[in-house]
Amino acid sequence: MKRSILFSFFYSFLILLLLDTSVYGNLPEDAKGWKAGLARAIITPAEPIWLAGYASREHPSEGTLVDLWAKVLALEDAKGKKVVLITTDLLGFPEKMSDRIRNQIAIKYGLMRSQIILSSSHTHTGPVLMDALFDIYPLDKKEVEVVRTYSDNLEKKIVTLTGEAIRSMAAARLYSQNGLTRFQVNRRNNIDSTLTSTTELKGPNDYSVPVLKVTDVSGKIMAVAFGYACHATVLSFYKFSGDYPGFAQIELEKMYPGITAMFFQGAGADQNPLPRRTVPLALQYGRELAAAVDRILNENMIELDPSISTAYSEVKLTFSTPPTIDELKKIEKESTGYQQSWARHQLETLGKNGSLITSYPYPVEVWKLGDQVIMTLGGEPVVEYAIDLKKLFGPGIFVIGYSNDVMGYIPSESILKEGGYEGLSSQMVYGLPAKWNSDTPEKILKEFEKVAEKAGVNKVLK
Numbered sequence: 053m054k055r056s057i058l059f060s061f062f063y064s065f066l067i068l069l070l071l072d073t074s075v076y077g078n079l080p081e082d083a084k085g086w087k088a089g090l091a092r093a094i095i096t097p098a099e100p101i102w103l104a105g106y107a108s109r110e111h112p113s114e115g116t117l118v119d120l121w122a123k124v125l126a127l128e129d130a131k132g133k134k135v136v137l138i139t140t141d142l143l144g145f146p147e148k149m150s151d152r153i154r155n156q157i158a159i160k161y162g163l164m165r166s167q168i169i170l171s172s173s174h175t176h177t178g179p180v181l182m183d184a185l186f187d188i189y190p191l192d193k194k195e196v197e198v199v200r201t202y203s204d205n206l207e208k209k210i211v212t213l214t215g216e217a218i219r220s221m222a223a224a225r226l227y228s229q230n231g232l233t234r235f236q237v238n239r240r241n242n243i244d245s246t247l248t249s250t251t252e253l254k255g256p257n258d259y260s261v262p263v264l265k266v267t268d269v270s271g272k273i274m275a276v277a278f279g280y281a282c283h284a285t286v287l288s289f290y291k292f293s294g295d296y297p298g299f300a301q302i303e304l305e306k307m308y309p310g311i312t313a314m315f316f317q318g319a320g321a322d323q324n325p326l327p328r329r330t331v332p333l334a335l336q337y338g339r340e341l342a343a344a345v346d347r348i349l350n351e352n353m354i355e356l357d358p359s360i361s362t363a364y365s366e367v368k369l370t371f372s373t374p375p376t377i378d379e380l381k382k383i384e385k386e387s388t389g390y391q392q393s394w395a396r397h398q399l400e401t402l403g404k405n406g407s408l409i410t411s412y413p414y415p416v417e418v419w420k421l422g423d424q425v426i427m428t429l430g431g432e433p434v435v436e437y438a439i440d441l442k443k444l445f446g447p448g449i450f451v452i453g454y455s456n457d458v459m460g461y462i463p464s465e466s467i468l469k470e471g472g473y474e475g476l477s478s479q480m481v482y483g484l485p486a487k488w489n490s491d492t493p494e495k496i497l498k499e500f501e502k503v504a505e506k507a508g509v510n511k512v513l514k
């Protein structure tokens with residue numbers, strides 16, 4: 053009896069989680085302005101663990117270049133509505149981990165999915181997380197347990213930090229503005245090895261550096277949240293590091309002692325920091341990005357009114373026809389490495405469930421802080437999403453990728469047609485059954501139109 057009551061309570065709660073909500077809680081009448089709170093913790097693993105993002109690594113990590121961080125900014129508007137921005141020096145949260153973290157935040161602090169952005173910098177020198185890209189890492193059982201223990205502790209830490217950030221909220225002011233810097237290179241349309249002799253780089257690109265500044269009421273900077281659309285792949289070695297976003301945060305925290313600098317990754321799935329592969333280069337790009345943020349902090353930023361509106365939804369994206377059993381068996385027999393592992397897993401799923409998944413619930417989220425619009429995408433979105441969303445909603449919007457669930461690459465219409473890594477073969481890396489259907493980009497943009505409307509954001513392009 054008790055069990056069924058508990059179950060139905062939990063079930064109704066889950067239903068509630070799925071519903072979009074733009075208003076939460078009772079509204080205190082005396083609140084006048086913003087409130088902001090911060091919390092941070094080092095999340096560098098204490099023991100060797102496999103590093104995420106490359107199929108070519110052969111063994112677990114060997115030491116630390118710089119620490120990895122999880123940071124939380126909690127904001128409350130004049131009516132008492134709250135949001136939390138969570139940034140991490142990690143590759144990306146897979147669905148199950150993200151769901152557990154966001155469910156715990158909902159249960160403990162009453163925040164719905166529309167009020168949470170759980171994002172990652174996409175550093176390729178961070179730890180492998182549970183159930184993420186397992187086909188590309190040759191983990192043995194013991195190594196999987198190391199990943200499981202780390203992931204469990206990380207989940208708890210992020211939930212705890214969120215509570216600390218909410219509890220520490222105090223009167224604040226908020227400002228926003230876009231800056232720019234140009235070290236990203238479109239990696240599909242330029243050849244890495246010929247860059248030194250290249251005189252014209254090919255796009256598309258989005259050089260924006262979105263900056264959100266939080267000060268106390270006296271004007272002293274408390275936090276800076278900033279972004280850039282570019283893979284955090286300068287480094288591919290065996291030491292933990294936040295790559296260029298890690299260095300950018302460290303540089304800003306040196307420039308402005310006492311602040312919390314937080315990085316969010318943009319729609320940078322087809323952008324690389326080129327040239328790359330040395331620590332001085334990662335530091336250079338970090339400094340370039342920090343300098344771009346510093347310039348904005350020293351110019352007139354737009355002050356945001358203390359109002360928050362948010363909306364969230366999950367749109368059903370579908371996959372094209374997956375390979376047949378015979379085709380999968382052929383891949384398993386004839387290929388090696390992650391292709392073989394992928395084919396084996398697909399065959400196991402077919403054996404167990406009789407079918408492969410045909411669709412995926414893709415998260416789309418919109419925040420409006422004062423007049424600043426923030427659009428958040430799941431997965432690894434290519435830069436055309438930022439370009440298209442800015443065409444629809446104006447050049448001043450902030451676009452965040454790699455948030456809430458990083459389930460695969462999110463190609464544009466042209467990249468889906470062209471194929472290649474971002475359009476096709478990366479689906480195997482992520483363990484997905486087949487390529488996304490051709491209507492994927494259109495569905496995502498249409499969903500943003502709906503979600504934006506719910507959040508009170510108007511289109512500039514009709």
Ligand SMILES: [Zn+2]
Binds near residue numbers: 174283321432
């Ligand atoms: Zn990537």
